[in-house]
Amino acid sequence: MRSRILALAALLLWPLPAQAADEPTRLAASTDWVVDYADERCSLHRGFGEGEHSVNLRIDWFGPRPEHRVLLVGPAVPKSASARGEIAVRLTPDAEPRPGYTINGTFLDQPAVSFNLTFLPFDPAQASRRMSAAEQMRSQAVPRMPQPEFEKEVRTLEVQFAEGTVIELELGRISRPLEVLRACMDNLVRVWGLDPAVQGSLSRNAVAKPSTVRRLQREYPSDMLAGGMNAFVPVRVMVAADGSVSECVVQSEGIEESFRDAVCDGLARGYEPALDASGNPVASVFPTSVVYMVQ
Secondary structure, three states: OOEEEEEOHHHOOOOOOOOOOOOOEEEOEOOOOEEEEOOOOEEEEEEEEEOOEEEEEEEEEOOOOOOEEEEEEOOOOOOOOOOEEEEEEEEOOOOOOEEEEEEEEEEOOEEEEEEEEOOOOOOHHHHOOOOOHHHHHHHHHOOOOOOHHHHHHOOEEEEEEOOOOEEEEEOOOOHHHHHHHHHHHHHHHHHOOOOHHHHOOOOEOOEEOHHHHHHHHHOOOHHHHHOOOOEEEEEEEEEOOOOOEEEEEEOOOOOOHHHHHHHHHHOOOOEEOEEOOOOOEEOEEEEEEEEEEEO
16 A cells, blocks of 8 residues: 655646547536635635536635635536546636646545646746655745736636546636635635734744654654545644744644644744744745645
8 A cells, every 4th residue: 555645735737648538518607606715714615507518616715825725526526536636727817727726536425636726827848847745945045926807817727637528617706705805815814823914024034944744744644554544634823923833723623633733743842933024024924725635
């Protein structure tokens, strides 16, 4: 039995396999956008299509950085026997599809997949690079601001699955729902004890040191490994101005205690603090996700 821990999973990408894609199944919106103000995340929900050609879309946001977690659930999602899959995702303005990977499973007895997505312009050259852990950390340290003009152009989300199935969701104007999502996140940031204005103007994000990533990747909880258990664990680490950790919070319910403990033990120390607009160290949040997978 092999195991793999994909630390800081938002930046890990795989190329889509060379397989002919089907014609897209285009699904019109069947419900309005709904915003969910949860304790540890902000989410957008919307339904698309009807009957056997339907899917529910959920966009989760766990921290004030541009990575979102997308969940697609419904009969239009292809079933998969594998826990991990490969996809290509295209937003309306994209000249090329964005490669990525999915976590596959079921939700309420319906096929389900989840994957990462940013509503920012896509750089194919950057995405094709295989980055070391140190390079990933340096990349995460660079703040990336919202791009309102890009968001205004987004009308569709196309997802191509490895076996060729293509789903195109007619999102409509998503720029306004994304603004509401940002307002929700600003509120969460205040609850976490931070100033959204300061966090929105950082010159450097708080970032984990490579030693922290290596420590996390060394430990797969033995009881979870023996049971063949997988997990996707979103987590926020509150990093003080001196680089110490003041709090670690797993942001999803229903995650086994062994995974929760392993994540926070692994992320307990080893950070470069955030810098404000003037270059001074400030308290901030390091949001990330860890994927534990038995292959």
